[in-house]
Amino acid sequence: MIGLTHYLVLSAILFAIGLVGVMKRKNLLMLFFSTEILLNAVNIGFVAIGHYYGDLSGQMFAFFIIAVAASEIAVGLGLLVLWYKKTGSTDLDSLSMMKG
């Protein structure tokens, strides 16, 4: 039987993968993927706990997160395309214009 624990473990594993991705990857596109994984790991946690308590707020919150993530990606990808057009690279290390 698959219980709450399994979902939470899955959520934790996904979160860890996302975190490692954020830290390790240099490609901006891959960073976006990693953040998506992070957000969805949290979503799984919310939905699982919301179901466990029979409370719909967890699932509602998950929808919010999905909406926010979608808009974030829309803006982020737009910026990314512009950046690529300008510099010809999507490498994270090339983003250092603000360095003092």
Added chain:
Amino acid sequence: METYLYIALFAPIVGSLITALFAQMPKKICVGIFTSTLIFISFISSMILLNYVDEDQIVHVKLMDWISAGNLSIPFGFVVDQVSVIMMVTVTLVSTVVHIYSIGYMDHDESFNRFFSWLSAFVFSMMILVMSDNFVGLFIGWEGVGLCSWGLIGFWYKKHSASWAANEAFIMNRIADLGMLMGLFLIYWNIGSLQYDIVFAQIVNLDINVVTWIGIFLFIGAMGKSAQFPLHTWLADAMEGPTPVSALIHAATMVTAGVYLIVRAGEIYTLIPDVGLFIASLGAFVAVFAASMALVNRDLKRIIAYSTLSQLGYMFVAAGLGAYWIALFHLMTHAFFKSLLFLGAGNVMHAMDDELDIKKMGGLYSAMKPTAILMSIASVALAGIYPLAGFFSKDKILEVAFNNGSYFLWFALFIGAGMTAFYSFRLVMLVFFGEKVHKKLGFNPHEAKPFVIYALTPLALLAIVAGFFEQSFHEFTTQLLVNYEFTLDHSIALILIFATSAVAISGIAFAVYKYKRGGFSEKIEEWGVYKLLINQYYIPKLYKDGIMKPFTSFSKFLWLNIDNMIVDKTVDMIAGAIYGTGEKARKMQSGNLSSMLRWMVAGIIILLALAIFYRPMV
């Protein structure tokens, strides 16, 4: 009448503040005329008030509430009564003359405007001092005159000796002011008010020990301002300032503030005759002590300064023995002839290109007759020869000492009177008569401008006639002050008068006789007594070696060991730790987003760990 009070009080400060705006500008003659006029207006108002005040009418105003906190309530109040009106008239009269005189004297000075600003500010402070109806206002004026005195002694601040003397005067006064403040605190502590009328009404209810302490502390304050031993060294050094300043502040007005305080607080001192006797003894000591230093000094202004010290001693004898009106009377007459003497000395200094050594002068009479006559009048008055002002006031003081049964004090003052006569005429003889030493040294003396001489005539006139007002002065001031009962026989009093006059005349005669024939031989300078006197009893040296040097080395020790090693090191360590942390943490800000993300994750993990494992005690 209140209007006149405000005019008398505020006219000087108006002049000072307006003049201060021009302080940096080149000389403007109208600045001098403007301030002199305002002081003169103040004098006229004081005269009107003098006419108005009598037995049952005094002017008492409350300008505003000044300090009121809890039970403490000090209004900004002023009173014109028999004592303060006498002081007001004296101060403004001498100030007017000095202001006009200064227009001539400071003619070539580049800080002409600044001088008048300070001088008027001084008059204002002095007016607050004498007119205040409570001890706090008196204290404000007291500090104000101290400040102005500092600014004027150090007027030529580019000269090291002048700024040193200014600081010396200021610091010495500050030491004494601590005593005065303690006295004020004691009064407030025990009575709960600092208004004169309330304090004097309630002082009789206090424990006699407390009253004694109040008297002692207030007198310490008076000692500093009036330069009594052992706080006397600043007065002679204050002669570094311009001569009009010496005349106004360090002879006629400010230094008499101590006497004024004792007179004003007479109701306190009548309760404690022991302290009064101490004041009188110290006064008599200073009278002789200072006069002896004046005997040998060669510096024109210092001789007069020592003479001031000595005369202040006389005033304290009278005040200490309870003869307040006589102290006040001598204060007034002294103000006239001493400022005249100083201003005459200023003329001589100008004529001799600021040369002060009287042995280098001689025979100036032919070049500057009016000044010579004025200074001789002042000297005769100072020596106490009938019918000049000094005779009446000084003789009364000797009578008081005799009447009180303090024959020793009387004898000291008697000797002092002889010395006074001698050194005054030593000065006159060496400066104006005898051999013309200055011709050999290449000086070309010239008399001061006529208006300067005319400005001095009122003082000369008063130095001659002021003594005849004794009776009315007595009646006027004793309406407020405690009267002094003479129990002396008339015949004994007459003998005393003759004795004092005889000693004064013989002092003069001796000086004239001796210096007509070229003075004492050089050998006298080898004598131990001469060396002791010319070195001012080695007291300045004692202060330098005994107080200043140990204090300097102690301060140096504190600076090098305590401040540098402990305090500074601690502060440096804290700063160094913060600076070092910053220096190390700077590397985090590499500008690399990936490493920043890693730091962020590390931070989150730490915060998470804290949230889970750290449970603060509730």
